[in-house]
Amino acid sequence: MSRKQLAPVPPDRDLKPIHGTGHPGVIEVLRFFRDPIGMVAARRARFGDITYIKSFGLEFVIPLDADGTEAIAVNRSKAFANEPAWGFLIGPFFRRGIMLMDFEEHRHHRRIMQQAFTNTHLKGYLQDMQPMLAERVAHLPIGDDVRLLDEFKQITLDLALEIFLGLDLPRAEADRINRAFIDCVNAGLSLVRKNIPGTRWARGLASRRVLEEFFHRHLPAKRATASPDLFSVLCHAASEDGHTFSDEDVVNHMIFVLMAAHDTSTITLTTMAYYLAKHPEWQERARDQSRRLPPEIAYDTLDGFTVLDRVMKESLRLNSPVPGLPRQAREDTEICGHFVPKGTYVAAIAMVNHHNPALWPDPERFDPDRFSDERAEDRAHRYAWMPFGGGVHKCIGLYFAQMEIKTIMHNLLLRYEWSVPEDYVWKLDNSTLPVPKDRLPVRVRAL
Template sequence: MTRKLLAPPPAGSDLKPIYGTGHPGVVEVLRFFRDPITMVAQRRAQFGDITYMNSFGLKFVIPLTPGGSEEIAINKKKAFANEPAWGFLIGPFFRRGIILMDFSEHRHHRRIMQEAFNPTHLKGYLQDMQPMLKDRVANLPVGDDVRMLKELKQVTLDLALEIFLGMDLPRAEADRINKAFIDCVDAGLSLIRKDIPGTKWARGLRGRKVLEDFFYEHLPAKRASVTPDLFSVLCHAKSEDGDTFTDEDVVNHMIFVLMAAHDTSTITLTTMVYYMAKHPEWQRRAREQSQGLPPDISYDTLDEFTVLDRIMKESLRLNSPVPGLPRRAIEDTEIDGHFVPKGTYVSAINLVNHHNPALWKDPEHFDPDRFSPERAEDKVHRYAWMPFGGGVHKCIGLYFAQMEIKTVMHNLLLRYEWSVPEDYVWKLDNSTLPVPKDRLPVRLRAL
C-alpha cells in the first residue's frame, strides 16, 4: 500500500507528520462505504494513531485513537470549526442548523434552544408521546416479511410531526414532507455535488425548498399561540438574557432538528430490532423487564429499563446513526502531536473507537453486558463510546431520543416477538446514514 505525506511539519517543531495512501478520493470513499470497519483496521495497522483520506476532492484527517477524537470534539484551542465542514457536506440542505454554527454564535443559539429540551418540556413530550406511540406500534403489520426500517421510519415521522410540529397532517402531506427530508439527507454525501437534474443533489435542493415553504406557511399560527410542541416552543423560547429566535432562525432550526431526531431514532430502533432478532435471549430479557414495569413510561421510570438501556447503548456502538464529527482547521494546529495545517478537514469517526479491540473485548460481538456497572467497558476512555458526539456540540436532543426509543421498544416488546432466519446477516448502506439495504425483513408475530 502506498504511503503519502499530508504536509511536512514546520521546521524545528517536534510535531509528527500524517500519512495516507494518496489514492483518488472516489476510490477511498467507495472503499469506506463498502466496508468501513475493515478500512479503518487496515489504516491503523499501517499508519498507527492517525491518518488521512481523500474524500470529495478534500483531505480529511482521521485520528484512530479516542484521545485524537477527544481533541477534535473538545476543541480546547478553538482551532477547528464546524460550519466549513458540515457546510460543505449538508450546508445547502440544512444551513444555519445548530450543528453548522461555531463559537459565540453557536453558544448564543444553543442557550435559546436549550429551553426546548429542559426537564419540564421533556416530561411534557414524554407524556404526549405515550398514547400516540402505543397506537402506532399496535397497528404495525404482522407477517413473515415485515420491513422494519420502513415501519419504524413511519412511526418516528408520525411522532416528529405530532410532538415537534403539533400537527395532524393528512397522510399525503406527511409523505411529501418525509420525502423532502429523505432527499435532503441523501444529497449530503452525494458524489455529484452540482444542481444537475436527476441527481441526489438536485433532489435535495428541491426538498429544502419544500421544507422552507411548509414551515414559513405554518409559522404565523405558531407565533400567535403557545402550545407544547417544539415548533411553538422555539417560536417563544427565550434565553436567560431575553434573546429570542427570528422567523428565519426558527425555520432553519426546525428543519435541522426534525431531520436529526427523525433519522437517528429510526436507525437506532432498526439496529436494536436487528440485534434482538439475532440474539433472542436479549429480546426475552428485555420483554420480561418490560412486562414487570407499567405499560406507560414516565419520566421517573426511564432509568428502570436497564436491559433496554444496555441493548440501546450496544446498538449505538455497533451502528452509530451519525458516522462522525467533521471539522475544518482554521489555523495550523495538531492532533495527538501530529501536524494539521490550516484549511485541512478533520473528522472524529465513531466506528474508529467503537470497533477498536484495544478498547472493547471482542468488539464485533453483540454484548450489551459490556455496559453493565461491573464491566463498564465504555468507561475505559470518555470517547470510547461517542454516538452523541461531545464537547459544546454534543447532541442537544439526546435525552429526547432516549425517551422516544425506549417508549417505542417498550410497546414493541409488550405486543410482539420477532425473528430472522438463523443465517441472516444484514448489509448496511453507508452512502448516507447507515441503514440496511433490504430494509430489515423480519417475521413479526403478535403475542
C-alpha cells in the same frame, strides 16, 4: 505499497507528519463503503494513531485512537470549525442549522435552543408521545417479510410531525412534507453535488424551498399561542438573558432538528431490532422487564428499563447512526503532536473507538452487559463510547432520543415477537448513514 505524507511539517514546529496511502479518493471511498471496520484496523496497523483519507474530493485527517478523537470533539484551542465541514456536506439543505454554527454564534443559539430541552419540556414530550406511539406500534404489519427499517422510518416521521410540529395535517400534506424532508436528507449524501435536473441534489434544493414555505406559513399561528410542541417552544424560547429566535432562525432550526432527530432514531431502532432478533435470549430478557413495568412510560419510570438501556447502548456502539464529526482547521494546528495545516478537513469517527480492541474486549460481539455497573467497559476512555458526539456540539436531543426509542421498543416487546433466520447477517449500506441494504426483513408474530 505507497505511503504519502499529508503536508510537510514546518521546521520551527516540533510535530510529526500525518501519513496516508495517497490512493485516489474513489478507491478510498469504495474501500470504506465495503468494509469500514477492516479499513480502520488496517490503517491503524500501518500508520499508527492517525492517518488521512480522501473522500468527496477532499482529504480528511482521521485520528485512529481515542485521544485524537477526543481532541477534535472537545476542540480546546478552537482550531476546528463545524460550518465549513458540515456545510460542504449538507449546507445547501440544512443551512443555518445549529450544528452548522460555530463559536460565539453557536453558543448564543444553543442557549436559546436548550430551553426546548429542559426537564419540563422533555416530560411533556414523553407524555404526549405515549398514546401516539402505542397506537402506531399496534398497527405494525404482521407476517414473514416485514421491513422494519421502513416501519420505523414511518413511525419516527409521524412522531416528528406530531411532537415537533404539533399540527394535525391531512395525510396528503403530511406525506408531502415527509417527502420533501427525505429528499433533503438524501441530497446531502449524494455523490453528484451539482444542481443538475433529475438528480438527488436538485430535488433536495427544491425540497428545501418546500419546507421553508411550509414553516413560514405556520409560524404566525405558533407565535400567537404557546403549545407544547417543539415548533411553538422554539418560537417562545428565551435564553436566561432574554434572547429569542427570529422567524428565520425558527424555520432554519426546525428543518435542521427534524433531520437530526429522524434517521438517527430510525437507525438506532433498526439496529436494536436486528440484534434482538439475532439474540432471542436478549429479546426475552427485555420483554420480561417490559412486562414488569407499566405500559405507559413516565419520566420517573424511564430509568427502570435497564435491559433496553444496555441493548440501546450496545447497538449504538456497534452501529453508530452518525458515523463522524467532520470539522475544518481554521489555523495551523495539531492533533496529539501531529501537524494539521490550516484548511485541512478532520473527522472524529465513532467507529474508530467503538470497534477498537484496545478499548473493548471482543469488540464485534453483541454483549450489552458490557455496560453493566460491574463491567462498565465504556469507562475505558471518556470517548470510548461516543454515539452522541462530545464537546459543545454534543447532541442536544440525546434524552429525547432515548425516550422515543425506549417507548417504541417497549410497545413492540409487549405486542410482538420478531425473528430472523439463524444464518441471517445484515449487510450495511455505508454510502449513506449506515442502514441495512435489505431494510431488515423480519418475521413478526403477534403475542
